[in-house]
Amino acid sequence: xxxxxxxxxxxxxxxxxxxxxxxxxxxSIGIPVISSEIHGMAQRGGSVISQVxxxxxxxxxxxxxxxxxxxxxSKEEGERNKIYLxxxxxxxxxxxxxxxxHVDASGLAQKINHPKGANLILLGFAIxxxxxxxxxxxxxxxxxxxxxxxxxxxxxxxxxxxxxxxKVAKPLE
Amino acid sequence: xxxxxxxxxxxxxxxxxxxxxSFVTSYPGTPASEILEAVIKFNEQYELGIFAxxxxxxxxxxxxxxxxxxxxxxxxxxxxxxxxxxxxxxxMSAAYTGVKGGFLLISADDPGPYSSQTEQDSRFLAxxxxxxxxxxxxxxxxxxxxxEALELSERYRIPVMLRPTSWVCHARQGILLExxxxxxxxxxxxxxxxxxxxxxxxxxxxxxxxxxxxxRSIQKENGFKRISFNGAKKAVxxxxxxxxxxxxxxxxxxxxxxxDIYKVDRPFPLSPSLNDELSSYEEILxxxxxxxxxxxxxxxxxxxxxxLDGTVPSQGELKPESILRALHLLLGNFPFEKINxxxxxxxxxxxxxxxxxxAFWAIKKAFPQGFFPSDIGCYSLGLEMEAVDxxxxxxxxxxxxxxxxxxxxxxxxxxxxxCATVGDSTFFHACIPALIxxxxxxxxxxxxxxxNATTAMTGGQPTPSNPPKNLRKVELEEVIKGCGxxxxxxxxxxDFPEMERSLKEAYAFSQEKEAxxxxxxxxxxxxxxxxxxKRTFILKLLRKENCKSCMIxxxxxxxxxxxxxxxxxxxxxxxxxxxxxxxxxxxxxxLTFTEV
Numbered sequence: 001x002x003x004x005x006x007x008x009x010x011x012x013x014x015x016x017x018x019x020x021x022x023x024x025x026x027x028s029i030g031i032p033v034i035s036s037e038i039h040g041m042a043q044r045g046g047s048v049i050s051q052v053x054x055x056x057x058x059x060x061x062x063x064x065x066x067x068x069x070x071x072x073x074s075k076e077e078g079e080r081n082k083i084y085l086x087x088x089x090x091x092x093x094x095x096x097x098x099x100x101x102h103v104d105a106s107g108l109a110q111k112i113n114h115p116k117g118a119n120l121i122l123l124g125f126a127i128x129x130x131x132x133x134x135x136x137x138x139x140x141x142x143x144x145x146x147x148x149x150x151x152x153x154x155x156x157x158x159x160x161x162x163x164x165x166x167k168v169a170k171p172l173e
Numbered sequence: 174x175x176x177x178x179x180x181x182x183x184x185x186x187x188x189x190x191x192x193x194x195s196f197v198t199s200y201p202g203t204p205a206s207e208i209l210e211a212v213i214k215f216n217e218q219y220e221l222g223i224f225a226x227x228x229x230x231x232x233x234x235x236x237x238x239x240x241x242x243x244x245x246x247x248x249x250x251x252x253x254x255x256x257x258x259x260x261x262x263x264x265m266s267a268a269y270t271g272v273k274g275g276f277l278l279i280s281a282d283d284p285g286p287y288s289s290q291t292e293q294d295s296r297f298l299a300x301x302x303x304x305x306x307x308x309x310x311x312x313x314x315x316x317x318x319x320x321e322a323l324e325l326s327e328r329y330r331i332p333v334m335l336r337p338t339s340w341v342c343h344a345r346q347g348i349l350l351e352x353x354x355x356x357x358x359x360x361x362x363x364x365x366x367x368x369x370x371x372x373x374x375x376x377x378x379x380x381x382x383x384x385x386x387x388x389r390s391i392q393k394e395n396g397f398k399r400i401s402f403n404g405a406k407k408a409v410x411x412x413x414x415x416x417x418x419x420x421x422x423x424x425x426x427x428x429x430x431x432x433d434i435y436k437v438d439r440p441f442p443l444s445p446s447l448n449d450e451l452s453s454y455e456e457i458l459x460x461x462x463x464x465x466x467x468x469x470x471x472x473x474x475x476x477x478x479x480x481l482d483g484t485v486p487s488q489g490e491l492k493p494e495s496i497l498r499a500l501h502l503l504l505g506n507f508p509f510e511k512i513n514x515x516x517x518x519x520x521x522x523x524x525x526x527x528x529x530x531x532a533f534w535a536i537k538k539a540f541p542q543g544f545f546p547s548d549i550g551c552y553s554l555g556l557e558m559e560a561v562d563x564x565x566x567x568x569x570x571x572x573x574x575x576x577x578x579x580x581x582x583x584x585x586x587x588x589x590x591x592c593a594t595v596g597d598s599t600f601f602h603a604c605i606p607a608l609i610x611x612x613x614x615x616x617x618x619x620x621x622x623x624x625n626a627t628t629a630m631t632g633g634q635p636t637p638s639n640p641p642k643n644l645r646k647v648e649l650e651e652v653i654k655g656c657g658x659x660x661x662x663x664x665x666x667x668d669f670p671e672m673e674r675s676l677k678e679a680y681a682f683s684q685e686k687e688a689x690x691x692x693x694x695x696x697x698x699x700x701x702x703x704x705x706x707k708r709t710f711i712l713k714l715l716r717k718e719n720c721k722s723c724m725i726x727x728x729x730x731x732x733x734x735x736x737x738x739x740x741x742x743x744x745x746x747x748x749x750x751x752x753x754x755x756x757x758x759x760x761x762x763x764l765t766f767t768e769v
Contacts (some may be wrong), residue, residue: 010519011521013492013523017346019185020178020345023178023345023347026175026347027347030177031347033178033345033346033347034311034312034344034347035303035344035345036340036343036344036345037180037343037345038287038342038343039203039204039206039207039288039632040204040206040287040288040630040631043628044521044522044523044524044551044554045519045521045522045523045524045733046519046520047519048518049519057306057421058311058341058416058417058418058420058421059310059344059414059417059420059421060312060340060344060345061340061418061421061492061493062493063422063425063492063493063494064493064494064510064515065498066425066511076471076595077518080515080516080518083512083513083515086455087396098606101465115301115747116747152691171248
């Protein structure tokens with residue numbers, strides 16, 4: 001099985017954390033993983049992306065037009081980065097607008113009283129769409145979260161994972 | 174087997190510790206910062222008892238590690254590529270003197286560049302210093318190369334460089350490990366070696382000859398691999414991250430059979446037997462980052478393609494698209510369509526609640542006609558607030574201010590108020606000699622030291638004035654006083670009127686006494702100071718009727734928590750850290766903070 005995933009957002013929104021959970025979870029069930037993430041100056045609130053490749057790959061870079069998934073923390077970043085997505089690729093975008101490929105992760109995160117958990121709601125949603133079980137990723141969240149956030153983070157992830165069952169994500173127009 | 178997902182820099186740290194390196198130093202810089210961070214983490218976790226500490230700058234870091242090597246211990250020093258410029262002096266000399274315990278210099282390059290002043294290729298500096306360099310293509314490979322690099326270093330008593338690039342350092346990869354780390358401290362031996370450690374110029378000639386002989390022997394060790402060999406007419410020679418890109422591109426195109434592929438692990442010194450093997454091909458493409466280091470060592474000039482003939486771009490990082498283009502130019506047997514590159518995204522900005530923002534705002538207010546040299550750090554982003562006019566390299570903030578002043582003065586021209594900004598970590602790193610020079614030469618300018626008690630840009634490493642608990646603190650004020658500065662004032666930048674007043678006072682002093690005057694703008698970075706992070710208030714557009722939608726709060730603060738709206742600013746409560754600058758700026762008292 002092979003997946004190429006682009007995660008797009010702004011520095012400080014937890015893009016690196018999502019990348020880490022995806023990588024740790026997938027590798028724990030035996031899938032080879034290589035990913036890239038942006039640190040340093042570019043990370044200070046500017047646009048950032050992470051690229052994650054699951055399967056037998058040498059490099060973490062994803063050519064334009066070939067990503068299976070695009071996860072974006074805003075409509076604006078989703079729009080800008082859809083160049084990475086292959087024609088039948090699936091995008092999961094954080095936005096309150098009603099649309100099959102939008103998830104109101106920020107709104108839902110407020111609702112579960114964990115405003116910083118929007119990234120994990122999106123990730124849970126996307127991981128369900130990839131057809132994975134939730135367990136290895138919950139373990140990764142447990143391992144990588146600071147102790148006071150572990151339970152809240154898992155709750156956010158599971159929330160995204162469960163609403164994903166009821167929703168069909170579609171490619172961006 | 175143990176399964177771990179490692180960031181490239183963690184894999185490098187693990188490789189060092191696995192091979193018994195017992196002394197690691199560094200100065201933080203993207204993309205190298207997490208190497209020493211991970212060494213410190215593993216050292217504590219596995220109770221290895223090794224020396225793992227940040228140094229004041231790269232030159233000092235290099236020299237500390239070299240001393241350990243001369244005592245027979247395995248040593249490593251890590252830095253970013255421009256950090257190696259700072260450490261170039263000891264490197265050049267250490268290549269001659271040689272080492273005793275294995276000595277690994279890790280210099281991480283930043284093609285792009287993402288977080289640097291240059292895209293320079295450290296492998297050229299290895300070539301310049303005449304030391305071998307290894308060029309890993311992935312975290313796993315970087316970890317594995319360390320064993321070979323240290324053994325080579327010990328066999329030939331020569332410093333060896335490992336040169337990862339951003340996407341090796343900041344790739345995350347699942348890796349299988351054979352065993353956990355174990356303490357492995359060896360006894361050091363102190364034996365004087367005057368012939369090497371204290372060589373005068375006459376003896377240096379002999380050392381140079383020794384170095385050349387070492388390189389000739391090292392060249393005979395292959396340092397490259399044949400990856401695929403089909404007897405094709407064309408070959409690709411690749412190293413580092415571009416090799417990883419190449420393999421994925423070839424797989425997706427199904428082109429693996431139409432080329433022979435060579436992977437170079439050690440770009441310098443390049444093995445002559447690679448040149449022998451390449452002689453039978455009609456064409457050779459070289460894919461490497463960032464400068465043509467391998468390409469220049471290939472003797473078949475007329476049939477070699479790469480950066481020198483434009484097949485590969487001469488600047489910028491390589492991406493799958495650039496590899497595709499180069500292969501298309503070489504083979505021409507598949508269609509290639511140029512895809513327009515990604516549109517530019519939002520630029521980085523100072524974070525909300527950043528004390529630098531308040532300091533820059535006050536600088537603009539105090540010196541509307543001022544000239545603003547700055548330095549390397551988060552505060553380079555003061556550019557956005559028009560409070561930074563120039564920066565060059567670590568430490569140059571002070572010398573540029575001095576230079577501009579002295580140049581205009583010597584020309585007999587009018588001198589605008591000059592106000593330089595440097596961070597606390599940068600001040601210790603390279604500004605001290607410049608400040609002493611400015612005092613000597615009677616350069617009249619204001620120097621603002623933005624003291625946020627950490628090295629913020631690279632992830633919050635300690636500074637000499639805010640060291641880890643077991644180390645001794647060096648007071649910033651004492652150092653500045655020791656440099657001969659007579660005006661030193663410490664201000665909290667969130668006391669907005671006081672900040673502006675102090676800057677004006679400093680300027681008046683500098684003009685009257687013909688001397689630099691220093692204002693220390695002191696407040697911890699909110700990213701690393703959790704106490705100030707707790708919020709007990711929220712920002713509100715309290716008196717809506719007062720708001721004239723002038724948007725001065727947005728344009729002057731450039732705060733990520735504020736955005737222009739249809740009627741008044743939009744406040745992003747989740748981002749606001751409550752510094753209060755926007756409320757202070759508002760000319761109509763429309764914004765205010767209320768307790769929650």
